Amino acid sequence: MSASNESTTGTATAETTKEVDALRKVARELLESGAVKMVIGYGEGYTQGKVMPIFLTDPEEVNRLIFDKRCVNNLATYLKKPEIRAMGKVAIVVKGCDARAINVLLLENQARRENLVILGMVCEGVGDPAEEKCLSCLVNTPPVYDHLFGEKIPARGWNEETFAKVEELDAMSPEERWEFWRRHFDRCIKCYACRQVCPICTCTRCITDKNQPQWVPTSPHPMGNYHWNLTRAFHLAGRCVSCNECERACPVDIPLSIINLALVKAVHDQYGFIAGMNSEDSPPLATYKEGEEQEFIK
């Protein structure tokens, strides 16, 4: 089965890289041998020039798998879908950033390693022009995989650009920062696309949907929007892997990456922690070191 869109994307695309050929070969083996129930990967999209997630169960369809600069989506987010979880063992195509998300899911008991075959793609960056997240990628080679496609390459790593926007914001006065966010949050329509697309937002009952008590107002008024965006980011503190899907999915382009990065930076500065680099290190807010003292507490 597939997203039955043969009409648009039934056939293999003309020229493919040897990585993609290798990927298709492995996918075929996995499906034929029954090692996995399904392969989650990228295929040609409905819209000309776009890609979309595809879900293969038929070995004959593996030629629909593609991987190129357009593959921005973080497919790890499908691992939280009950429909996918119900499949049992699946194979999933991931870039480094997506693999970091899988590490977080494993760490938080939201995915079972034995139920995953991770098809890691060495990634030199996606998007055209390149996505911002790719300019300081920590994991051009996925930190976790079962099959790796492409030669391992060194990570670009964080650089002065990485937190430029955060520093820009830091340079402002609190008043300016307040106005900055008010302007952006006023556009928020509470569609929760940021939450839905996030591979790490794994709660089945989001706190904003808890109404006894209703901590986060559901209304898209300025207060509700401010509260929601504040809470969303905080719940991802020390967990966000900067895949930036939230910002990409946001229909009104709220620069969510800035808040996320600010917290990524804070967590790293304070506790030297970076989420998703492995699936062992305990999350920074779920641990502590003896003798830690903060000067802001008198």
Next chain:
Amino acid sequence: MAEFHPKIYAFLCNWCTYAGADLAGTSRMLYPADFRVIKVPCTGRIDPEFIVKAFEQGADGIWVSGCHIGDCHYNTGNYYAQRRWTIFRHELDCLGIDLRRLKFTWISAAEGRKFADEAKEFVNRIRDLGPYERFHEIIPAEPELALKTGGGN
């Protein structure tokens, strides 16, 4: 400003700071009245939602206080609280909240004097800062106002 009585919430841990406040009371140490105490078992129990909600109720300042590091009645609660606040403060700062309106202290059951002093310091600080208008602006208008303009039909 002198006549301005700010709205301040104080979240105090049961074992240290709340007891410290009681001690300040039994020793009759005077301090300004402009805050209301909510008792929690441990600072570790304080969900950042409490703080945001307090601002949404129109707080001009919020004070959180618990046991000194190492003295937590539950051993480690305040360690986790401290980490949570550290990151939470960063976020609030990033989102333009005026951090002067948030106060964190460690006050033991024996530190009645410190409690009274910190209470003075904070209330006076907030009195000087005045009402937290910037935040109040995003709070939906009090229905009374709506009623005044309200023609109904």
Next chain:
Amino acid sequence: MAISIHANNFQTLFDSARDAGYRVIAPVRDHTVTLFKPVEKADQIVLDEILPTKSPKEYFLAEHEPILTYCRDKSGKVSIADPSLEEVMQPTLIFGVRPCDAAGPEIIRKVMTWDCDDQFFLRRREASVVVAIACVEADDACFCTSVGQAPDGTEGADILLVPSSDETGAVQEYLVQPVTDKGSEFIKATKGWKEGNPSRAAACDEVKEKLQKRFDPDRVREWLDAGFDDPYWNTATLSCIGCGTCTYLCPTCHCFDIVDEGDLTCGSRVKNWDSCQMCQFTLHASGHNPRATQNERFRQRIMHKFKYYPQLFGVVLCTGCGRCQRSCPVDLALAKLVERIYQLACEPVGT
């Protein structure tokens, strides 16, 4: 007698409209997106895009509005009041609306006047003048013609402007078609209009050429009548992540939620946009959810738009604006799915 208007006169139009007591709403740039917002200057407005990011739906069906407020006085007496409708009643010029967006509220009106009249919606409708601009361009997400709309359709518009492009292809002048009496009244009451045709012929034949019908809604409905349990649904929408984007941007989606906000002394009962794509939308207090999976929720969306709504009101709940495709983070294009359903409907039985 033909009427036309030159882009240079939009400012005059807006000013005179304001003088006549209208607030002027038009597509403007906000950060990286285009939204319908109050405008001062005509040069702020953005008309060269296929469509603004959001439809002007919110000016008829507010994203958020109080529907009643309550207060307790010192004695403990509680008083309840309806909110002011003055703001709701405020005369509004909504300018530069594409025909598909203009048609949206007209389609929603049917449900808003069905079992009871939604005052908020109707009064806003009454108080607003919609000036639509026919399309000269379309992208491959557009499918208005497939759902009975047209690039120069007039449904829901009070006035339609048909662009006339000069040799460079740039649009400067528009042929003005009053559609409703309200529209004609508005033209009389405001300035900037010019008698006579634009210097060049105004039409959008090219784009009509391009916008071939992609499916027949009736055939689609027939298939849906029997297709509720079709295996198609198990796989077609697996990639949907259940973000509400398509419903929130859709000019015809109109579901809302009602919640109470307030404390001991006062508060309000408010109406907020909601989405059938959220798992809480149908979640029962018992914990049971009749639409437990995203597949079911997506099926509901298609069923509602192409079966239930047509059955109830004789019209498809879709104007073919294509936002659901353009803004979908996983490129799950509703039109393509319906197209596929159409193919299934057309396949001879037994293959």
Next chain:
Amino acid sequence: MLAREAATWPGVVYSVDYRYLCSEPGQNIIKDAIREHRLTGVVIAACSPKMHETTFRRAVTSVGLNPFLCECANIREQCSWVHEEKDIATPKAVDLTRMMVEKVRHNHPLEAIKVPLTKRALVIGAGVTGIQAALDIADGGHEVILVERSPSIGGHMAQLSETFPTLDCSQCILTPKMVEVVEHLNIRLHAYSEVEEVSGTVGNFRVRIRKKPRYVDPDLCTSCGDCATACPVTAPNEHDMGMKSRKAIDIPFPQAVPAIYTLDPDTCLGLFPLACDKCRQACVPKAINYDMKPQYVVEEVGAVVVAIGYDLYPMEKLGEYGYDKYVDVIDGLFFERLLSASGPTTGEVRRPSDHRIPKEVVFIQCAGSREPERHKRYCSKICCMYTAKQAMLYQHKVPDGQAYVFYIDVRAGGRDYEEFYHRALEEGVIYVRGKVSRVYQENGKIVVRGVDTIIGSPVEVSADLVVLATAMEPAAGSDKLLSTLKLGATQDGWVREVHPKLRPVESVTQGFYLAGCAQGPKDIPESVAQGGAAASKILALFSSDELTRDPTIARVNELTCIGCFSCRSVCAYSAIERIEIRDKDGDLIREVARVNEGLCQGCGPCAAICPSNSIDIEGITEEQVYAQIMAF
């Protein structure tokens, strides 16, 4: 005024102003109101809940209202007593009361949690501390399982010569207690055994104990010693710090308890007859069995005493004092054996190298203690006193000998301790205030060089023997044990207590008590006192037939819990359990967290970290906090 205003609040049906509510008539007002108006909640706006909450809760319970439906609004200690400005103090009292009323409206009845209780105790470690604890509990009429990892009980105290400040013989006061242990009917001793695993919770632990094979049947062995005589293998004797030798099959020391010989497989020629077999042939009662395997016993207990003691900081790590180079640099315990009448030299002070009697002995204090950069940051507490003792005893035994003590400070806190130190001075022990900078050998002497920081000039002593007062450190392997028991440790690895001042012998995990040097350096009296304290805590615990616990604990909403177990990592009491939810075919659907009522203390970090707020804390639920916030 307050009472009048309160009457108008939602839910308030009765409000009254009375001067002394805690008085008999005052409480009757409350009781009558509850009966008359069938109240479902009561708020007392008066003094701090810490004053009279229990009083009022008892009162409402007496008329059938659940105690947890009664709350106190603190308008005295935290309002009327601390504010002068009436005009804002009164509104504050009103607010505080309204907030509490709102809380109570969201309270619900809670029933005390009852947990069954096994009235049997486990004591880990049979040094003087463990022995004391075991005897006290046993005398209290409860069974005790006493586990000691070495072949004999007694611990370090059995190695000591005489004890400060009384100078009475250590063994003479210890051995009677050791004997009492084996003879006590309530005590079951597992010597030469180790605790493998402890599961369960306070009141009901299951303990798995590994009994190491002695290769000697305890029931048959008459401890005649023929086996040792027959044994051809000799090895250094641990009890005498290796100064004396022992056989591969031997008994640690004459007074050892249990008095059973133990075969040391590491030094024995081989555990199969062909290799040697001499001891077995020599053993008349046929007690020796080479095929013995470790045995495992499972005991059920209700409480545990952790008395695992200490070890000395290994001298190997103190190279700067020449330990590795010169045999005549020894540690305090070694010197204790030299002084001990039952020691290798039968009490004569002879140095290891040539067994000559040392004429000049240098004692170096704080060897490894109070040296944060290189060794231990803490003070080992007992060294000052035992050094004074050893110096004194040395001069008693070698009248023409001279003892020097290099020290930083002399810490003699404790009754008769300062006096004891002064006695050492009077008896001519020379105290040099200063740290030792160098220790080296020069024509047969060990030269100890340091600076006398009092006169500010360098000092040099050529000694025949150097005794290092080495630091104490947590007993070897205690870290492993602590993690098996899930007990917290301090930065330095000592067992952590719940509260350093108010609950010194209770560990962070309920049902575990700690005593003696396991918790940090202590001298004998302190250790014994703590052993007794731990015992009395357990006797108190055992005084009722089941445990009742405060029901204000965490609860998980298993419908919304996604089993990320962040709660688990922040729980200080290991009170969060993983529960598997399976469908009718037994297939795993998902995992959720569940709170162990026996362990949870209701502190709340789990609730605060739960991303979907699926954990709540009874008594301070989200609803109750929310209600209070919204009421101001």
